[in-house]
Amino acid sequence: MSASILSWSLLIASLLLGVALAIAAFRMIRGPRAQDRIVAFDALYVNAMLLLLLFGIRTGSTLYFEGALVISLLGFVSTVALAKFLMRGEVIE
Amino acid sequence: MMQADQLPVWAALLASALVLLGAGFTVIGAIGLARLQTFYERLHAPTLGTTWGAGGILLGSIVYFTVAQSRPVVHEVLIAAFLTVTTPVSLMLIARAALYRDRAERNPLVPPDDASQETDA
Amino acid sequence: MSRMLPYPLLAASLLAMWVLLNGLSAGHVVLGTAIAVAASHVMLALEPAKPRIRRWYLLPKLVAIVLADIWRSNIAVARLILRRDQSKRPSGFIVVPLELRNRTGLVILAVILTSTPGTAWVEYDSTRSTVLLHIFDLVDETYWIDLIKNRYEHLLLEILE
Numbered sequence: 001m002s003a004s005i006l007s008w009s010l011l012i013a014s015l016l017l018g019v020a021l022a023i024a025a026f027r028m029i030r031g032p033r034a035q036d037r038i039v040a041f042d043a044l045y046v047n048a049m050l051l052l053l054l055f056g057i058r059t060g061s062t063l064y065f066e067g068a069l070v071i072s073l074l075g076f077v078s079t080v081a082l083a084k085f086l087m088r089g090e091v092i093e
Numbered sequence: 094m095m096q097a098d099q100l101p102v103w104a105a106l107l108a109s110a111l112v113l114l115g116a117g118f119t120v121i122g123a124i125g126l127a128r129l130q131t132f133y134e135r136l137h138a139p140t141l142g143t144t145w146g147a148g149g150i151l152l153g154s155i156v157y158f159t160v161a162q163s164r165p166v167v168h169e170v171l172i173a174a175f176l177t178v179t180t181p182v183s184l185m186l187i188a189r190a191a192l193y194r195d196r197a198e199r200n201p202l203v204p205p206d207d208a209s210q211e212t213d214a
Numbered sequence: 215m216s217r218m219l220p221y222p223l224l225a226a227s228l229l230a231m232w233v234l235l236n237g238l239s240a241g242h243v244v245l246g247t248a249i250a251v252a253a254s255h256v257m258l259a260l261e262p263a264k265p266r267i268r269r270w271y272l273l274p275k276l277v278a279i280v281l282a283d284i285w286r287s288n289i290a291v292a293r294l295i296l297r298r299d300q301s302k303r304p305s306g307f308i309v310v311p312l313e314l315r316n317r318t319g320l321v322i323l324a325v326i327l328t329s330t331p332g333t334a335w336v337e338y339d340s341t342r343s344t345v346l347l348h349i350f351d352l353v354d355e356t357y358w359i360d361l362i363k364n365r366y367e368h369l370l371l372e373i374l375e
Binding site: 188 | 231234235284285288291292295296305307309324325328329330331332333334335336337346348350
Binding site: 001002003005006008009010012013014016017019020021023024026027033034035036038039040042043046047049050053054056057060062065066068069072073076079080083084086087 | 100101104106108109112113115117119120123124126127135136138139143147150151157161168169171172180182184186187190193
């Protein structure tokens, strides 16, 4: 009973997050300007991380959660580097 | 799925509701990213996904793993703390970069920078 | 002691994180301690302003207010995004004058305002101490200025000064 409730809701949530990922990717391709693409990239990596968390709940494995931590770390650093590049034209001065 | 069948029904319902709530907010934020017209409006859309979108999914995961008693709740707390610190920083940096670019192009939609205009003239 | 551990809270939380992620064993405690001490010396090179919090007991109140506001504005912004007619909603920039000068307080205020959907912190002018915000639903400008001044800034001033 509870297993089927959980697996169905996890499936629906994964589908919703997949839709969110697709929309963020659409905005990243569409643009129109560089800052729009960076905001879309920010949303994209957060959504990917949340999808990984859902896989973690589904399988009960801790490995996915460490993967999610790594994604959020790398995503943050790359967003900051991209925003800094837009502002100054170089990342490390 | 592992020991999910020993899970009480209330816990399964609570975790499912939280996960669906989080995913719903995230997808609404993504819809906003596609629908809204200007860049500065779109800046508000991803915060839905990083506040209650992520919060709902993390809380659902905490409920599930605490009731199933398979492992201590560490990673969720770390991810939540990390997200609350990092998303404002990245959004602020993007907003400032966008403002800088728009001002350099003298875009009429953004307020001008008074200090730099005095030095320009 | 203060030369060995310049930031005791940072070092302690780094050690706690290391042990929690890797599991409790003597080897990991030693390794985690070494990393925590090394990392706090790196922080020393960055010279961040040391935060001084005067009234600890008001912090839970701030956290509760912020969480409630984030919940409410999540629903409000979600509703606005899903509304069919997008052209009616005014959104724009406002300039809010701040009394808060403390760096830590400004950081906390910026994090609160940016992570709340509907408000985004864009630029802080340190010479005039005003902040440029972008508001998603700018129906009433005075409402937002009043909200920021009375709800967050007042409490932050009380906590930090």
